[in-house]
Amino acid sequence: MATKENEVEQHLRSEYRYGWTTDIESDTAPPGLNEDIIRLISRKKKEPAFMLEWRLQAYRHWLSMREPDWAHLRIAPIDYQAISYYSAPRTSKNAPKSLDEVDPKLLETYEKLGVPLHERARLAGVAVDAVFDSVSVATTFREKLAEAGVIFCSFSEAVRDYPELVEKYLGTVVPQKDNFFAALNSAVFSDGSFVYVPKGVRCPMELSTYFRINAQNTGQFERTLIIADEGAYVSYLEGCTAPQRDENQLHAAVVELIAEKDAEIKYSTVQNWYPGDEEGRGGIYNFVTKRGDARGDNSKITWTQVETGSAITWKYPSCILRGDNSVGEFYSVALTNNYQQADTGTKMIHMGKNTRSTIVSKGISAGKGQNAYRGLVRITPTATGARNYTQCDSLLIGDECGAHTFPYVEVRNPTAVLEHEATTSKISEDQLFYLMQRGISEEDATNMIVNGFCKDVFRTLPMEFAVEAQNLLAVSLEGAVG
């Protein structure tokens, strides 16, 4: 099976299946960022005064900040004045009250994405919030959730309907000034999801948000806030896609998780933003700040991410383990193909006693993809008996890609126990030949090996999405081996 160079390259070209656009009328703000635009966003959303004030504070601070440049990424300069910061599908009424009032074209869009919003046709037991460009278009299953006392709605609605909850928790995990992109998001965030699970309640179904960027030259800045009150449990999944465009589009989201005493939050992401074409044209710039605060004793926060899309991924879902015996987990699969670049990892900040964290990172690089794991484990002086286990594995497909690992460790308590394992491997000829000798095609053999490599992470995803994640990897890798 002599491998021909062009055959390999041909295989590397995999199709992005979500590259179409929806032709829909939308209200889009003119490009540019200034205080007037922020006032416009706040007015459009009929926000209370505190929210506008909060946004303006963030904006004024952002003006004094600079883009971070420490990541292992090559980024073309971003012109923040060329971006439109607000785009909303124009609907007859301001906010649709039920699915029947949602523009049929939007419903079609989500059908095409495989996210049917009609509750009859929905994935069993999953409530969905759909965010199109800057606004939430529909949230399903609200009544059923309300019976359990769970609030699941768009962030804009939460600001209007539960201002006291929003004001109490917003920015307490990721402050406005946290970093350049978080400050930008705090100033202009458009929409996102809000979840509140009250004391002692186990959320009766999986919650899920699907983000879709459609409009041209717009950025998407969602804000997600999830609160699990004492003894509560919730599992949440986000999925993301975007049309295929030649220009880069900016996505700068902030996610804040708060787990009170004995509470548990599972947050899973299947990120499939448009990655750009084979030559590296276009694709989403994904700069995301995700952080969970395991505030109460015995609380637990689990991040699982499968990152296959975006031209650039800059993302470090982190856990602040404040409560005693609190647990933080990070399971990640990041795949880069063609010219994709990913700099991703996590931070585990141990503050409480007997806090435990687990990091399992699986990086897959193909084509000319560059994949960096960047992780910090910090044991503060108060964190007696803290433990961390880190496993960082890289898989290389081909000779032109790269894998990099940047583990940072800061230990200020002598009782800490840290374990770190790291491996870098190539898909071996031996493994491929073995599988092909059993009648399996080279492409399927590659997928089997990659999926096997990611198994420890896929295990942690909710069932339906584990299958989706596997398929996604297969599509993103289509024959990336020669």
Place this chain on the structure above:
Amino acid sequence: MLKIDNLHARVEDKEILRGLNLEVKPGEVHAIMGPNGSGKSTLSNVLAGRDGYEITAGSVRYLDKDLLEMAPEERAREGVFLAFQYPVEIPGVNNVYLLKAGLNAMRAHRGEEELDAADFLMLVREKMKLMQMDESFLKRGVNEGFSGGEKKRNEILQMLVLEPKLCILDETDSGLDIDALKVVSQGVNASRAADRAIVMITHYQRLLNYVEPDFVHVLYQGRIIKSGDKSLALELEERGYEWVVQEAAA
């Protein structure tokens, strides 16, 4: 079924196979013996289509097709099976998943439908029983953490499930304890059939007590220098290879 004619193959500019001839007919069992480094594994790899070998002369016909023209997975689907001398570990890929994917690939190739899950499991359980393997092996990663002997059993299990036409066993008997050797031999004997041929590469006559070959060949420096019946194996066990080499040189 298989006809190898004057086969020459090189690896990285080193000629390993140097004019090898061998004919195997359906229903036959052939044993290939020969000193370390004589080219036995090279022969099996070339037959299975592994990358990295350059065929400089000769031909291989398999079921009236040019075997060397076929892709490795195609050869497998056409019934060529290689039990590896050193089966590789594939972490995270379930053993049972591999069996299923392999079997379904072969069935699809023959235009048959996929076996349904219940039938498949029944088939696998039956074969595992024959190989005296515990069912826990199904859920483990392919060869992941298997002992040397367990890996060899697993190879034969795959052979029993996939039901190939031409079975090439590369030192499947090496590293087996006495009981395991019997079990593996049972598996091989159970595979003997009028429409199936078996080529066993081995260093030990012991295996041949359990699986009686129709022919025994001596491979030396990339060529078959002597062929005989099973008594040849006994003679080799007693006298070593030296006399065969001298006889061939004379």
